[in-house]
Every structure is written in structure tokens, then in C-alpha cells.
Amino acid sequence: MTKRAGDIELVKVSKRYSGAAAVDDVSIAIEAGEFVTVLGPSGCGKSTLLRMVSGFVEPDEGDVRIGGASVTGLPPYRRDTAMVFQDYALFPHRTVAQNIAFGLRMRRMEKSQIARKVDAMLELLNLAGFGNRRIGEISGGQAQRVALGRALVVEPAVLLLDEPLGALDLKLRKQMQAELKGIHRKLKLTFIAVTHDQEEALNLSDRIAVMNAGRIEQFADPETIYNRPASRFVADFVGEANLFDATVIGPGMAQLVGDGSTVALSGDGLPPPGSRLTLAVRPEAIAVAATGKGVAAIIEDILFSGSVRRIVGRLANGQRVTAMQPAAAFTPALGQSAVFAWTAEAAWIIRP
Amino acid sequence: MSATALKFRQASAGSAAFIAYSALIYLFLYLPIVVIVLFAFDAKPVPGLPLAGFTTGWFAQASADPVLVGALLTSTKLAFFSAALATALAMPAAMVLAWFPTRFKSLILCLVLGPVVLPQLVLGLGFVSLLRGAPNLVGEPAIVLAHTTMTASYATMVLYSRLLGFRRSYIEAAMNLGANELTVFREVILPLTLPALIAVFLLAFTDAFGEFIVAWFVAGFTKTLPIVIWTSLRQVISPKVNAISTIIILASLALSVLAQLWVIRQARPSARVGA
Numbered sequence: 035m036t037k038r039a040g041d042i043e044l045v046k047v048s049k050r051y052s053g054a055a056a057v058d059d060v061s062i063a064i065e066a067g068e069f070v071t072v073l074g075p076s077g078c079g080k081s082t083l084l085r086m087v088s089g090f091v092e093p094d095e096g097d098v099r100i101g102g103a104s105v106t107g108l109p110p111y112r113r114d115t116a117m118v119f120q121d122y123a124l125f126p127h128r129t130v131a132q133n134i135a136f137g138l139r140m141r142r143m144e145k146s147q148i149a150r151k152v153d154a155m156l157e158l159l160n161l162a163g164f165g166n167r168r169i170g171e172i173s174g175g176q177a178q179r180v181a182l183g184r185a186l187v188v189e190p191a192v193l194l195l196d197e198p199l200g201a202l203d204l205k206l207r208k209q210m211q212a213e214l215k216g217i218h219r220k221l222k223l224t225f226i227a228v229t230h231d232q233e234e235a236l237n238l239s240d241r242i243a244v245m246n247a248g249r250i251e252q253f254a255d256p257e258t259i260y261n262r263p264a265s266r267f268v269a270d271f272v273g274e275a276n277l278f279d280a281t282v283i284g285p286g287m288a289q290l291v292g293d294g295s296t297v298a299l300s301g302d303g304l305p306p307p308g309s310r311l312t313l314a315v316r317p318e319a320i321a322v323a324a325t326g327k328g329v330a331a332i333i334e335d336i337l338f339s340g341s342v343r344r345i346v347g348r349l350a351n352g353q354r355v356t357a358m359q360p361a362a363a364f365t366p367a368l369g370q371s372a373v374f375a376w377t378a379e380a381a382w383i384i385r386p
Numbered sequence: 387m388s389a390t391a392l393k394f395r396q397a398s399a400g401s402a403a404f405i406a407y408s409a410l411i412y413l414f415l416y417l418p419i420v421v422i423v424l425f426a427f428d429a430k431p432v433p434g435l436p437l438a439g440f441t442t443g444w445f446a447q448a449s450a451d452p453v454l455v456g457a458l459l460t461s462t463k464l465a466f467f468s469a470a471l472a473t474a475l476a477m478p479a480a481m482v483l484a485w486f487p488t489r490f491k492s493l494i495l496c497l498v499l500g501p502v503v504l505p506q507l508v509l510g511l512g513f514v515s516l517l518r519g520a521p522n523l524v525g526e527p528a529i530v531l532a533h534t535t536m537t538a539s540y541a542t543m544v545l546y547s548r549l550l551g552f553r554r555s556y557i558e559a560a561m562n563l564g565a566n567e568l569t570v571f572r573e574v575i576l577p578l579t580l581p582a583l584i585a586v587f588l589l590a591f592t593d594a595f596g597e598f599i600v601a602w603f604v605a606g607f608t609k610t611l612p613i614v615i616w617t618s619l620r621q622v623i624s625p626k627v628n629a630i631s632t633i634i635i636l637a638s639l640a641l642s643v644l645a646q647l648w649v650i651r652q653a654r655p656s657a658r659v660g661a
């Protein structure tokens with residue numbers, strides 16, 4: 035099969051359902067061979083976005099391009115995409131091998147060639163010997179792999195995965211994550227996966243598009259998403275974050291709104307005094323001490339979980355603050371006042 | 387007597403009553419059929435009690451009667467056409483209703499059921515008025531059309547409810563892998579709905595085969611089996627009619643058992659494992 039460019043471009047696409055936007059003016063460019071995950075809470079429009087690429091949903095506005103050519107208006111069977119469905123959608127009246135062969139048969143490939151490709155795919159997915167099984171006779175993990183094989187065997191320009199591991203239990207999910215990553219590395223196709231599981235997104239992707247209410251809030255590599263979230267939503271959704279509203283009061287200084295504590299800021303080009311901003315601080319970057327410089331809080335809750343201890347305090351303004359401490363570190367008593375402190379570098383600044 | 391023994395006695399009395407009740411219901415349902423079969427094998431020329439003696443002669447006479455045999459063939463042929471037409475019309479209608487966003491869906495569903503809830507006399511009169519505009523359809527074409535109308539309506543409803551449970555992602559998966567609409571229908575929808583289609587076809591066939599009232603209105607000189615039986619009832623009830631009815635009863639029983647067996651076999655996973 036000829037090599038096709040698997041780069042995807044969505045240009046200002048929108049889709050409304052009875053007035054409410056499921057996808058709202060989204061533009062995104064995905065490079066060929068990339069593994070991109072669309073991450074967001076349930077109902078934020080991830081599936082709709084994916085289905086626009088596969089052709090099951092036509093955008094109300096905007097353009098979808100695959101390999102540089104617009105595919106807007108083309109039916110799904112004329113698009114060079116293959117999809118792994120959330121419920122797998124394996125044909126129950128066909129065997130494992132017949133399921134995998136389906137797309138090749140649709141492409142009118144020769145019988146002997148189909149058989150060869152199906153065997154190779156069964157081999158790749160550790161399913162050798164399962165070709166003649168009925169769909170009802172295989173396990174969930176195997177069904178997941180058959181679904182993957184059925185999509186991969188047609189060598190699409192883009193592989194689309196809608197919550198591909200959502201139906202599996204935790205252990206199998208971890209294993210399949212590794213397999214998926216391995217297959218991507220081997221085949222070098224463009225993969226676009228959709229998930230609401232941030233850990234899955236962080237593990238799998240070259241880049242993550244964080245989606246909220248039909249819009250993409252940030253599109254970047256996992257480290258950037260985690261360490262430099264572009265919005266309150268991203269900071270909160272990916273990993274855990276303490277979000278503080280603050281007012282700039284001087285060079286490198288800000289005051290927490292409603293609390294009065296001052297905290298240090300780092301970085302150049304800080305907004306002028308008087309500006310409002312949001313600070314995002316990861317719990318593992320906060321140290322708790324009995325006294326000293328920092329933000330005072332009353333200890334409300336202490337949770338011990340093996341190597342770490344979660345300490346939850348309440349600030350004077352009523353806001354909760356969570357710290358994650360090594361179990362060996364200082365532990366305050368419940369109901370006592372303690373000081374929560376972090377370095378200027380640990381406070382990531384989100385501008386409104 | 388211990389409490390458990392008492393309970394047991396109550397339970398067994400209850401289940402005996404239940405068995406008796408079930409037996410009565412089945413007797414009530416099947417007595418007319420039993421009577422028909424019984425008199426088909428009785429020597430008395432006018433069916434009635436007491437029985438006169440065992441004979442299979444009525445079957446020979448029935449199969450030698452050109453009017454009865456002709457009517458049986460006509461009815462079979464016409465019912466086959468109506469059932470095929472009704473199923474073919476119902477399937478696309480059901481697909482649209484089940485899968486496409488439709489305005490006023492509940493109203494449409496009510497209207498679809500119209501021919502079922504209308505009294506058959508009214509329906510028959512309606513067809514008579516219609517056929518004034520197309521008099522050369524009177525006879526076989528009119529019977530087929532009338533029965534198609536009547537059976538297509540509930541065929542649509544039955545298929546519609548089956549299709550509601552059909553996973554849309556099967557269709558999308560096939561399209562995604564390169565199948566156009568027709569191929570999706572042939573490769574995915576048809577095989578997965580075949581048991582329902584066959585069930586609907588058989589239902590429509592049986593209904594059209596035995597329908598008398600509307601056929602009577604539009605038949606002209608065509609003689610379907612129910613019409614011939616009805617006509618013969620006005621003279622003398624011959625056990626020949628019982629004989630042919632017995633054949634029909636056995637044939638439909640055999641057909642429905644075969645259909646059930648087929649459906650069960652389809653549902654059972656194959657015994658083949660590995661390769």
C-alpha cells in the first residue's frame with residue numbers, strides 16, 4: 035500500500051446539538067505519526083471531535099483535513115481512518131479472523147493476501163490460534179485486541195480510539211497501555227485516542243489536547259500540560275492542584291485574595307501590581323511546618339497512605355489547601371495551626 | 387404436624403391447582419383444534435358425536451378435490467407474496483423509525499398501527515371503494531395488496547422494536563472499514579436481523595393465509611382457502627375440510643418448530659475452538 039500522510043487538521047470546527055455546542059470552534063493540527071490524546075471530562079465533546087475526523091459527525095462549521103486534503107462532506111467509507119470503538123463493535127456473526135478480514139474484503143483484496151495479512155495481525159496481537167473463535171468466546175482483553183487488529187490491518191492514515199481501554203479492569207488496562215504504545219512505536223501511524231483518564235493520557239501520548247465544554251484548553255506535551263497548565267481547568271483536571279486567587283502587590287510578590295498571606299512569585303514579565311492571577315501549586319510541592327514563612331492554615335484532615343501523608347488544611351479565607359508529604363516528615367496535629375510553604379518556582383502562574 | 391410439613395402441603399396443593407389451571411387454559415386454547423383433527427379421521431360424513439370409526443379417506447377425498455387443492459395453492463401463493471412484500475416494506479420503514487431522528491415519531495407509530503386496529507369490515511369496505519378506481523386489480527392482486535397493507539403495519543412495529551436494540555456501532559464499524567450503505571445492509575444488518583425477519587415473514591404469512599373478511603371483499607372470482615371453506619360451510623360441512631385443515635395445522639406447527647430450532651442453532655456459539 036502506498037504511504038499516505040497521516041497529518042490531521044481541524045480548522046475552526048463546531049458542532050451544535052439543539053443549540054448547545056458539543057464542539058466549539060476547535061482548531062488543532064496533529065502531525066503524521068503522532069500519538070495524540072484528547073483528554074476531558076465526560077460530555078465535554080471528545081467523542082464528537084473524534085467522530086468528525088472519522089466522518090460520523092459533520093461539523094456545522096469548519097473544515098476537517100486529512101493528509102492536507104479536506105474530507106468535510108465525505109462519507110466515513112471514503113476516509114482513510116480506522117476506529118476502535120468504545121464497545122469494540124465486533125461483528126458477533128463473524129469469527130475473530132473474519133472480523134479482522136472485514137476491512138480488507140471491503141478493499142477487494144485477494145483472498146490469499148487477506149489470509150496472510152490476517153495471520154500477521156493475529157501474530158502481532160498475540161492472538162495466534164484464536165482466528166476461528168466466535169466473538170462470544172473471547173475475553174474482554176482479547177476483544178480489545180481484535181478491535182485494534184481489525185482497525186490496524188487496513189493500514190489507515192489515522193487510527194482513532196474512543197476510550198479504547200475504558201472497559202478493561204485496572205491491571206489489564208496497564209498492560210494494554212504498554213501494548214498500545216509498543217504498537218504505535220512499531221507502526222508509526224497517527225493515533226488519536228480519547229479518554230477521560232488523565233493517567234492514561236500522560237502515559238500514552240506525545241501530545242495531549244485537554245478539552246472542556248467543547249473547547250480545547252491546551253494542546254501540548256504531557257510535561258508541559260502537567261507542569262505549566264494553561265488554565266485553571268487544566269491544572270485542576272490533570273493531576274491534583276491547589277488553586278489560589280492572588281493579587282500582585284509588588285515585584286515577585288502576591289497576596290492571596292481574602293487571606294492576606296503574601297507569597298513569592300518567580301519568572302519574568304509578571305503583570306503590574308494590582309493585577310489578579312491564579313497560582314497553581316501541586317500538593318507534592320508544599321511543605322508543612324509548625325512555624326515559619328508561608329501560609330497559615332488549620333489542619334482539618336490527615337490521611338496516611340504508605341509512603342506519603344496527605345495533609346489538608348483550611349486557610350483563613352475558608353479555602354482548602356492540600357499537601358503531600360513524605361511519611362517521615364513533620365506531622366501537625368488535627369485542629370492545630372500549621373504553615374504551608376512552597377517555593378516561588380513551585381507556584382505556576384495562570385493569567386486570567 | 388410440623389410447620390415445614392404444613393408449608394410443603396400448602397405448596398403442593400398450590401402447585402396442583404396451578405397445574406390444573408394451566409391444563410384448563412391449554413384445553414380451552416386447543417380444544418377447537420383437537421376437535422377439527424378428531425373429525426378429520428372419523429368416518430361419519432357429517433362431523434359430530436358419537437364417533438363412527440377411524441378412516442383416512444377424507445384426506446384422499448380432499449386431495450382429489452380440485453377446488454380445495456386449487457384454493458390451497460392459491461392461498462399459499464398469495465400469502466407468500468403478501469408476506470414477502472410486507473417484510474420488504476416493513477424493514478426500511480422500521481430502519482428509518484428506529485435509527486433516524488424523526489419528527490412526530492409517536493404519531494407516526496400510531497398511524498402505522500392503523501390497519502391493525504381498524505375493524506376488518508371497515509378496511510374491506512375501504513378497499514372496495516378504492517378498487518372502483520382500479521377494477522382490473524380485483525382478484526389476486528387486490529388480495530395481495532390488501533394483505534400486504536394489513537401485515538406490513540405490525541411487521542413494521544415488530545421490526546422497529548427489534549431494531550431499537552440493534553447496536554449502531556456495528557453499522558459505524560462497517561462503514562468505518564470501507565463498507566457503503568448497501569454493503570453495510572448486506573454484510574451486517576441483514577445477517578444480524580435475519581431471525582427477526584424470518585419470524586415476521588412467518589407471522590405475516592400465517593395471517594395472510596387465514597385472513598377471510600378483507601379477502602372476501604376484494605376477491606372477485608378468486609377462491610382462497612378461507613373463502614372456499616366459508617362457501618362450503620353454507621351447504622354441508624364435509625370432513626374433507628377437516629382433513630385439509632389438519633394438514634394446515636400440522637404444516638404450520640412443523641414450520642414454527644423448525645424456525646425455533648433454526649433460531650436456537652443460530653444463537654448457540656460454534657463448537658470450533660482455536661485453529
Ligand SMILES: Nc1ncnc2c1ncn2[C@@H]1O[C@H](COP(=O)(O)OP(=O)(O)O)[C@@H](O)[C@H]1O
Pocket residue numbers: 051055056074075076077078079080081082083
Ligand atoms: N447525537 C447527539 N445528539 C444530541 N446530543 C449529542 C449527540 N452526541 C453528543 N451529544 C451531546 O454533545 C455533548 C458532547 O458529547 P460527546 O462528544 O459524546 O462527549 P464525550 O465523548 O466527551 O463524553 C454531550 O452533551 C452530549 O449530550
Ligand SMILES: [Mg+2]
Pocket residue numbers: 080081082
Ligand atoms: Mg465519549
